Amino acid sequence: MNITNDLAARPSRREFALHAAGSLAAFAITGSALALAQGTSSGGEISHDAESIHQEVVFKAARQRVYDLLTDAKQFDRVVRLSDAMKGGMPPNPAPTAISREAGGVFTTFAGIIGGRHIELVPGVRVVQAWRPAHWKPGVYSIARFELVEQGAGTKLVLDHTGFPKGEAQSLSDGWHKNYWEPMAKALA
Numbered sequence: 001m002n003i004t005n006d007l008a009a010r011p012s013r014r015e016f017a018l019h020a021a022g023s024l025a026a027f028a029i030t031g032s033a034l035a036l037a038q039g040t041s042s043g044g045e046i047s048h049d050a051e052s053i054h055q056e057v058v059f060k061a062a063r064q065r066v067y068d069l070l071t072d073a074k075q076f077d078r079v080v081r082l083s084d085a086m087k088g089g090m091p092p093n094p095a096p097t098a099i100s101r102e103a104g105g106v107f108t109t110f111a112g113i114i115g116g117r118h119i120e121l122v123p124g125v126r127v128v129q130a131w132r133p134a135h136w137k138p139g140v141y142s143i144a145r146f147e148l149v150e151q152g153a154g155t156k157l158v159l160d161h162t163g164f165p166k167g168e169a170q171s172l173s174d175g176w177h178k179n180y181w182e183p184m185a186k187a188l189a
Helices: 002-010 013-038 063-071 071-083 169-188
Strands: 052-061 106-107 114-120 128-134 142-149 154-162
Touching: 013 052, 052 169, 063 071, 063 128, 063 142, 063 169, 071 114, 154 169
Parallel strands: none
Antiparallel strands: 052 154, 106 114, 114 128, 128 142, 142 154
16 A cells, blocks of 8 residues: 555645644634533543553764654665565565655655655754554544654654554554664664
8 A cells, every 4th residue: 555645635735734723723613612512621522541652762863863864765765674664575666765854745654654744843853743654544644743852972762653543552652663763773873
């Protein structure tokens, strides 16, 4: 399955940002109106059973170098080639690694299996992505937030991954280690 075609049909970065902001505002208004109509506080509308992933890993590299590895297609392609996912061989006619360096821009990695859009890019500090594997239902995205914190001569990367479908946490957690952290450590060595 390839995510590239799904992403090509998506709106431009500007349209995406405007739609996301409008949707969030509409959701906030609708949620508040619903709570008022029901005579309840918003506490009844909040799920307390959502899964999330929090991981911290330290790399022996400067923050900017780790940031560049995450946001440069040529550099990240090396991570893909070193990953556990690609050790079994690339799928036929794989999509190339493509990573926009602009907020709102599209990225596709792992031969088109992973893709999404950058929500926020702060060089050397943070990458926030609307992130999804191609096997999820169309239109379903999670949020992957990579925070880069200076730690001595190295960098602590703090991942917070939220909003993914229920039951995916263990597979995603394992995948971050085998397909991101371990090959990233090798690529940065």
